[in-house]
Amino acid sequence: MTGITQLRRSDVGRCHPEKRHRPPNRPSAAASGGPFRVVVFATEGVSSFALGAVSQVFADRSHLGLPRFSLTVCAGEGGALRTDLGLLLSVEHGPEAMRTADLIIMLPTEARPLTVRRPVVDAIGDAFRRGTIVAAYGTGSFLLAETGLLDGRRAATDWALAGRLAERHPRITVDPVALYVDEGRIVTGAGAAAGIDMCLHLLRRELGPAVSDAVAREAMVAARRASGQVQYVPAPWSVGGARRAGFRDPRLDEVLLWARTRLREAMSVDDLARRALMSPRTFARRFREATGTTPRTWLRDQRLDRAEELLETTDLPIQKIADLVGMGSDGVLRDHFVKRHGIPPRDWRRDSTRR
Incomplete structure (x- = not known):
């Protein structure tokens, strides 16, 4: 399988520090009190499950004290699309809806060929240059690959299609097992329910663990699965x-x-x-x-999860946090943080205050 790289579990989920931050000319709408604007891109044969899952994660729960979300469905051009279940979906918006998005998600589809038209490629490219986060999962990763934004990056897709994605786009390093791969403002995920994991990861990263955990409780799904969880092993939920x-x-x-x-x-x-x-x-x-x-990997991930929470919710010194989570020293915590996120704990804390 050309282009597929076998990665260490510690490498899965890493992102490049220079790609992680939102450009200063593109602040999130949520940061200024407006809704967090999510635009999902659908094509003929779009997954009904994906539409429902993303709509559930990004449903407006502002009445519960959570940030407001605005969800818009767009297509290559307005009109009716038929989903994978044969249902007709009326789509009012075309690629122009991406101009004001904080997050664009390219949904999986059963239709073939997996291509997108030039107006969509241009709209996504323009949005990315303005600072928009662009995500895709399942066969949606093939659609995102058509834009060229995945070239030179790591990416995830449905494990059964990983070889095909690598062959079609040899400049992409395809991770055949990860639930999702975080490359900063480009995030990709595996198939089916892994899209929920990817969306919750984005919520946690952009708006903090309190928001992602609350959404997970409301949606009755697992609050967090690590990106390195093998995608075709049923996930832990208890x-x-x-x-x-x-x-x-x-x-x-x-x-x-x-x-x-x-x-x-x-x-x-x-x-x-x-x-x-x-x-x-x-x-x-x-x-x-x-x-x-493995038990050792699970324990490390629990400690890192707890460290992230303490960094985001307290002003405790990093050495104190390292002690509280059993890492022993701030140097050990830093090494593990860089392996997971590509940035040290101090930068993670600074970024969390801007979300």
Whole structure:
């Protein structure tokens, strides 16, 4: 599969610092009190599930004290589109709707060929240059690839189509397993429900964890799945991430809840196994079956998640945060932060105050 790179899990989700920040001439509408403007681009055969999922995530919940969202559906030109279920969708807006967007999402489609017309390419390119975030997932990543914005970047798509995307666009480094790949103002995701993960990640990144968690609760979906979660392993959804569809082990749920309340303490896989009353080998096997990852990776991700929350919601010194999450030193925390986000904790905190 030409163009596909096997990446370390620590690399998945990294973004380039220079690509991460919104240009100063393009502030978010939400930052000035207006709605966060989301424009979704649909083509013939658009996924009905994707339309419903994105509409649910970006529904206006301002009556609950959350930021206002404005959601607009546009197409290559106004008119009626037929969805993958055969339903007729009336679309009033063309590419001109992208001019005022804070976020553009190119939705997956069942139609072929996976191409977009020049007016759409130009509109997306102009929006990106103005500072708009552009995202796509599933076959929508193929549509985004047509604009050239993915050239020289990493990208995700449905795992079954990763080879095809790499062959068609050899300048893209396709990650065949990630749920989503964050490249700053370009974000791509895998297929189906991974689009929800991608959207919640964008909410968390742009508006903070309190907003993304509240939206997830209202939408009744998992608040966060790490970008490195293997996309074709059913995702954990219970407390502590110890359960996936068709899998239940109360001992793992209890152990991971216990671990999450003690992140400051030194913990090894052996410690977790003893708590679960299993041998380390059995525990590691059962853990991977349940979550799709290793205990060590899960523990690191929990610590980083907690560090992000503390950076965004407190003024604690970074060394204190490193102690509280069990990282030991601000240098260790910094190394892990750079691997995950491409920027150090201090920059993450500074950026969070601007959201």
